[in-house]
Structures are given as structure tokens and as C-alpha cells.
Amino acid sequence: MKSPFLPLLLGAALTTGAQETPTLRFQFGSHPPAPGWTQVAPTNFYAKETGYGFEPGAATSGTDFLTSDKPFLFSARVPEGNYAVTVQLDDQPGDATTTVKSEQRRLMLEKIRTQPGRPVTRTFIAHLHTPRISAQEHVKLKQRELETETVNWDEKLTLEFNGRHPALHALVITPTNVPTVYIAGDSTVCDQPGEPWNSWGQMLPRFFQPDVAVANYAESGESLKSSLGAHRFDKIFSTLKAGDYLLLQFGHNDQKDKATNALATYQANLKKIVARTRSLGGTPVLVTSMERKAGVEKDTLAGYPDTVRAVAREEKAALIDLHAMSRIFYRALGDDIGKAFQDGTHHNNYGSYELAKCVVAGIKQAKLPLARSIVDDFGDFDPAKPDAVATFEMPASPNASQEKPLGN
Secondary structure, three states: OOOOOHHHHHHHHOOOOOOOOOOEEEEEOOOOOOOOOEEEOOOOEOEOOOOEEEOOOOOOEOOOOEEOOOOEEEEEEOOOEEEEEEEEEOOOOOOEEEEEEEOOOEEEEEEEEEEOOEOEEEEEEEEEOOOEOOOOOEOOOOHHHHHHOHHHOOOEEEEEEEEEOOEEEEEEEEEOOOOEEEEEEOOOOOOOOOEOOEOHHHHHHHHEOOOOEEEEOOOOOOOHHHHHHOOHHHHHHHHOOOOOEEEEEOOOOHHHOOOOOHHHHHHHHHHHHHHHHHHOOOEEEEEOOOOOHHHOOOOOOOOHHHHHHHHHHHHOOEEEOHHHHHHHHHHHHHHHHHHHEOOOOOEOHHHHHHHHHHHHHHHHHOOOHHHHHEOOOOOOOOOOOOOOHHHOOOOOOOOEOOOOOOOO
16 A cells, blocks of 8 residues: 655655765555655565665564564665654554664664554654774774674664564655764763663664764773774764764773873863864863762762863863762662662663763753754753653663673
8 A cells, every 4th residue: 555655755855965875765564665665575684785674583564564563673774974764653453652773772762652544754863884984094893892783883774663563664764964963982871782781872862853963982991092092083073074063971981090190191182182073163062970879979980070070161161060960860769779770880771861861951051052952852851850760661672681881
């Protein structure tokens, strides 16, 4: 059955900006596709020859749309960059609730409800990057990234459809020239590859409208110094442009540096990155590290949060004081503080979701122009009044890991 909504999806896709890369249009189900669309059947698994398809483990079925009783992943090969992704969700048999994540469990759409005969169309911005900086230079990836996190550095845009029998009817992927919010940091910020670990950087995209991209370049075990040495900042600066943002949160691993000048080097490096970001027309945003579980009353991060605050003052840079907000959040949880953590340092879905809300609140408090792109349903957030742990729900992604992230 040809959907009356497909022309609307096509029209939306053609108005997003960049067109060097062709727009990809996929129609899911067993019916012949509309002109200009590619049919995707349950048996279409990803192959390099076609450049699209479901990832292993997907078990979908349907005629006018494809659905499943478990999460499924779909990938399409595209060049690195930002993409406007428009999904049409359908549900003829009964109520469905769909959560969409991109790449390595980055939350894009949360609990979108569809009802029989009432398709829902949503657009979000997904970011794809590869390790290549130039013909001679690449990001020095960790072994863990090469073994378990290749989805974050490969040539495919991967989308996860999760929730109560998510039903996918159509998908449009279009390159777009929206501003980018780059993130640099450690294991408390990065895209954690497996449940139940999670970090605020991979929750952040959910809180922005489809006029800005979130590009997470953080990685477990990283310090500011090691990220510079691994060319992670060279990668960011190779594509950062005027109007973009760079959020930096380092400290957990930096404080382990035993050199006598470690803190001074950290401070100097922060200033260099602030200057470099500004020279490219971007806006640097310094983020103090959230506390560990043991840091509710006693600071565990030595002088690093104070150093970030000092650099922000000296350089007149925007500051998000996540260190202070995290303490307020932890105290509000009281005896439930353990329900926000997976170990003494790293968080689960609930903890990272609330910390992402703290970051969004900090963007508003700093009066950054970026605040205009925050989703309407965010409103305001007070870390002293977090969302109730008992009612929080986040569909678990298929990948799970018992291995602790690097860095504690």
C-alpha cells in the first residue's frame, strides 16, 4: 500500500541544506516501493554491495511496515557528516511506543507513541564520523574502540529501533548543514557501547530540536593530555566551523597524572583548546566533572573542577558547573543514590539521563544561543528535584557488557 505520507517525507528531505551526498529513501515492508524509494524487506540484511540493511539479530515482519517484538538495528552507508533523519512510524495492530537511538546508543527519540491508522513522522539530526583526519593523519583509536566500538567509527549510519513493538514504515536520510555541538571527554561522557553503562553525552541529543547535531568524540580512559596526543582534538578541529560548539569535560583521569606540573599542564591545555575553538569561529563551553558516588560531601577530584572554573573566568568562557549540580542531584536521591550509578564512577541510563538534563539546564543558565535549540518538552530542570527513579524507563539496547569502562 502506497503511503500518502511519502511525498511529505520527500519534501521535508529536500529542504535541509547540503546535497553533495544523495538523499536515501527507504520504504519498509513487502509492498512494491513508491518511485524513487528503496524497498526494505525483513530479509534485507546489511551488505557492502547494497550499502544498506538490517544488522545481525534483527527479526522483523510486516506488510505495510516492519515491526518486531525486540529491538532491531538498520544501517546505511554514508560519508561522515551530519544527517537529517526522518522516520515514519506506523502501527495498525495496536498501540506502540518507539525509542530511536543512533550509532552507539545515542538517544535521539524517546517513547514516541503511535496508534492504529495514525502514522507519526519525526526528524532528528544524527552525526557520523570516521578516524580519518587527512591522508596522513588518523585518530589513534584504543583497542577497545577497534574491537567493540567500531559502530562509532565506521562508514555506516546505524539506527536502533526499540520499545514496544516499534513499527517502521519509511526512513529518509539527508545530509544537512546544521551547527554541530562537539563533545570531548572521558568515560563519564562518551558513548558507552553496552548496557547497563551509560554516559550523559549519549543522552544529550534527545534534548535538541532537529536544527543542531551532537557529535560525541569522548572516550573511556581519556585525559585532556591523552586526547590531544591521540589526535582527537585534531579530528574535531578539522571539521569545526563558525557557529559550532565544543563541550569539554575532563578531570577524572587527569587527576591520576603524578607529574608535579600535571595541574598546570591541564590548565594550559584547556586555554589552548579554548583559543583554538574561538579561532575557528566556535564557542568553547567548559564543563566541570561530575562527582563520584563517594563525592557527595567530600571532593574526590582534587583541584580539577576549581581549575576549570578559573579558566572559564580568566578566558571569559561559558561554564557548566556539572560538579556542583551533580552533588545537588546525588543529595536529592538520598538512599537511592546507588540507583544512578553502575559502579563508584560510572552511571546507568537513569543517572546519565539526569546528568544530561543538568547539562541542558547549564546551557540555558549560561544564556548560550544554543539554548534556542532545546526541545520544547524540556522546560526547566532542578537537580534538587530529579525525575523519580521508580518511574524512569529506558528500553535496553541489544548490546550488553560486564566489562567496566576504562577509568575510575
